[in-house]
Amino acid sequence: MNILHMTTFLQGGAGRIVYDLAAKQDDLGHNVSVITSKTTEPGYCNYGEYIKKIKAKNIPLYQIDSSFKRELYLNLKVANKVRDIIVNNRINIIHTHASIPAMIAIIARAGIDRHIPIIQTMHGWGNNKTLKHELMDITIMNGLDYVIPVSKTSKKLLLNKGVDLKRLKVIYNGIDEDLLIDNCDLNLQELSNIKEKGYKIIGCIGSICERKNQRLLIEAYKNLANDFKSKCIFIGEGDYLRNLTDLVYNYKLDNNVEFYGYKENAREYIKYFDCLVLPSLSEGMPITVLEGFIEKTPVIGSDIPEIREIITDGSNGFLFKSQNVMSLCSAIKGVLISNEKKLEIIVKQAYQCYLKDFKVDIMIEQYLNLYNLLINYT
Numbered sequence: 001m002n003i004l005h006m007t008t009f010l011q012g013g014a015g016r017i018v019y020d021l022a023a024k025q026d027d028l029g030h031n032v033s034v035i036t037s038k039t040t041e042p043g044y045c046n047y048g049e050y051i052k053k054i055k056a057k058n059i060p061l062y063q064i065d066s067s068f069k070r071e072l073y074l075n076l077k078v079a080n081k082v083r084d085i086i087v088n089n090r091i092n093i094i095h096t097h098a099s100i101p102a103m104i105a106i107i108a109r110a111g112i113d114r115h116i117p118i119i120q121t122m123h124g125w126g127n128n129k130t131l132k133h134e135l136m137d138i139t140i141m142n143g144l145d146y147v148i149p150v151s152k153t154s155k156k157l158l159l160n161k162g163v164d165l166k167r168l169k170v171i172y173n174g175i176d177e178d179l180l181i182d183n184c185d186l187n188l189q190e191l192s193n194i195k196e197k198g199y200k201i202i203g204c205i206g207s208i209c210e211r212k213n214q215r216l217l218i219e220a221y222k223n224l225a226n227d228f229k230s231k232c233i234f235i236g237e238g239d240y241l242r243n244l245t246d247l248v249y250n251y252k253l254d255n256n257v258e259f260y261g262y263k264e265n266a267r268e269y270i271k272y273f274d275c276l277v278l279p280s281l282s283e284g285m286p287i288t289v290l291e292g293f294i295e296k297t298p299v300i301g302s303d304i305p306e307i308r309e310i311i312t313d314g315s316n317g318f319l320f321k322s323q324n325v326m327s328l329c330s331a332i333k334g335v336l337i338s339n340e341k342k343l344e345i346i347v348k349q350a351y352q353c354y355l356k357d358f359k360v361d362i363m364i365e366q367y368l369n370l371y372n373l374l375i376n377y378t
Helices: 012-027 048-056 072-088 099-109 131-141 152-161 186-196 214-222 241-250 266-270 287-294 325-336 340-357 360-377
Strands: 002-006 031-036 061-063 093-096 118-122 146-149 200-205 230-235 257-261 275-278 299-302 318-320
Touching: 002 012, 002 072, 002 099, 012 031, 012 048, 012 287, 012 360, 031 072, 048 061, 072 099, 093 099, 093 360, 099 118, 099 131, 118 131, 131 152, 146 152, 146 360, 186 200, 186 266, 200 214, 200 266, 214 230, 214 241, 214 325, 230 266, 241 257, 266 287, 275 287, 275 325, 287 299, 287 340, 299 325, 318 325
Parallel strands: 002 031, 002 093, 031 061, 093 118, 118 146, 200 230, 200 275, 230 257, 275 299, 299 318
Antiparallel strands: none
16 A cells, blocks of 8 residues: 655654554555655744654655645645655555645645545644634545544534534544663653652653643642652743743742753653643643553543543543642642552553553554545545
8 A cells, every 4th residue: 555644744742643653554564655844833843753763764755845834835836746746656545634734635636547535634623723724624624535533522523613424533543552762861860860869750741832731730839849859840842931931930949840851752751750740721632641551650631621531530540620720739649649559550540541442553453444445445
């Protein structure tokens, strides 16, 4: 099978899913190509690790501007190049990972003497869309063969927005349990030393932005810092970092809060955390939760629908009321003083949840089944 993946940027959890799909499909003997934008935009970029890994596997990678901007001239430029890629690589199916790449794929496919199915994975519904952008995206999705929300919550959202039910199929994100260890990370060594000194470690991983809402964790930690010998660790990059560092300085938490920046090996940190906190305002399918499940670290998430779909409070993790500082304080404190046997049961149940629904092989199989269905149908 000749598969083309098209995305805006290889960034964050969505970028990881694009890479994992391309890499695993390549391992299975399929001919895979990947298209992403070339030029960085404010808050958006291609993570170097994904670019490096794709090139290391000799998967054809095309960086073309722009599959991100909503500028028709630039989109048409990409479409012209995509049409050549489709023809030259005898593409059987196009798997897009956002609406603008999907629109470009529709244009590029036009005029080719055979039908090429196009699907789109909807990794998350951005909270910065205007009404015009929403209407545009829904129109694009209703012109595709299938749209893949990564959660049942996202499926319900798309239905309410006007996406045709018969085009929707939920496929959960899946991740690999194996982890490549990096023994040269000085921050990781520092964290290990802190842990050995008896500190409680509260961790948060994700792009530093308003949607991920790390500010709420700092507000909560301000109320907890004197109750425990503890550190609060943030891993991630983003345009909201300056705001958070200023807030930490104003609260005089400089000795307790650390910003480690973006880490290729972010998951390695999780095993040192006493709890992993996701204070997000919105998500698609948060990969970090699944990583916490694998590492058997208690996960605390805001009770937004996407996280509620994965975490059952007190069963495989913990929930707090979204945007409520005192609710988050209570959840963190509850984990840090909790009985070890109780936490052991919870993290074991979380790991079983991962094995049942979120292994990467399950995701790969479901996508390949859908590809085959569409190719054979046409």
